[in-house]
Amino acid sequence: MKLAFDSESITDESTGTSIGLRDTTEAPTRTIADLVQHVGFLKNRTRVLVADSNDVHHSADELHAESLDQLLRTTTAQHAREPLAEMLEGLSDSGFSWREIARLAGVSVPAVRKWRQGESASGENRHRIARVTAFCEIVGEQYLIDDVASWLETPFHTEAPVTGLDLLTNDRFDLAMRLAGDDGVDPESILEQFEPDWRERYATSVEVFVAPDGQPGLRLREGDS
């Protein structure tokens, strides 16, 4: 028997047997298609929103970094007008060692000693000291770091001996500022930017331990010997 399909015989009107079935025959096909389309749309929309959000976050991040840099420059300029001995005493009162102050200024310890005794410093060196002073002031006030000298002296990642002082000594005030920020920056990302080869450089099986005489010593880590 051949089944003939007469389109004209199909109407939109319900027949007795189709009452209540129309939705169940057409609706599942349309609902799934709609759903797929709708979810696809949502997915695209979310992707766009995430991208927009990332863009906004990135822009805000850049703007924040720029504003902090601007703040560092203006605060540095303010401090640069202070007597050098005053700035040095300020850093000393904060707890910095004279050796570290010399390193931050890019000069020798005897040079800093002479400055303390009243000898003048070059404009560039004075600027360096003013910049460190400004940095300490900003992170103390903006990020509420109570003891900036201790914070800067402590390695910020457990697997590398790199400190905030190392960042400042190498003119990476931007990284130190990000590290000080309270937006949950990953210290590892700071290390990656500062010393991309840090993993190879500091990878070692040698560890420090306390010897029986109470003094520190070096030994191969257990399992590595």
Add this chain to the structure above:
Amino acid sequence: MLEYPSSVEDLYLASFREEVEPSRPVLTGDVFEGVTIPGVDERDYALILTHPCSMRKDGVNLVDRLLMARVTEAPDLPLPDWATGHFKVMPLPALMGGSYAARFAEIGLVQSSQVQDSRRVACLTPFGINLLQQRFIWHLTRFLAPTHRLNEASASVFEEADLCEEWVMVTTEQGGTAHQAETDFHEWIRTEDESGTRRQSDLADPQRRAGIRREMRRHLQTRSG
């Protein structure tokens, strides 16, 4: 391979006799002039090899004999060449305006009284001392000890030397002998701070060093009235 400094400035706290701060305690890496090393028998410059932790018998007075290496003029090596050769020496570039090296094959025990009667012409930085130790360990054992681990083991002694230097400098300016000042410093550093920990022990923790410095500076200001 072995490490090397990125610049000569990384090596020295003082590289000319005029730069040496007399109040700095005698330490590993110090170079003296006119020293006769038994067995070497040439009156020459000599560098202290004794480990920083083993130099004093009571925290103040030097042990009876110090291990020293003869220092003679030597070719000026490119810094990267330190990594791959010249393992029998510790190069000392730009020392007293010339190029020298401490010779690990010409070493001996020198009476500390002779050292104290001699003139100190140079002091190494902690990094310089760590490099010296790395090279000497390599020379003796062919074991490569990373400088950041050597530093971790000796950092508290370096810090103590810095604090002692500052204490002696400040207090002798107000009168009194250097030896008395050193004795007073060691009494202070070995007593407990407000938290009940010996200050000397606190120096092992980088997070506490700035606090000890601040405390010492306040103490010295109070003493001076």
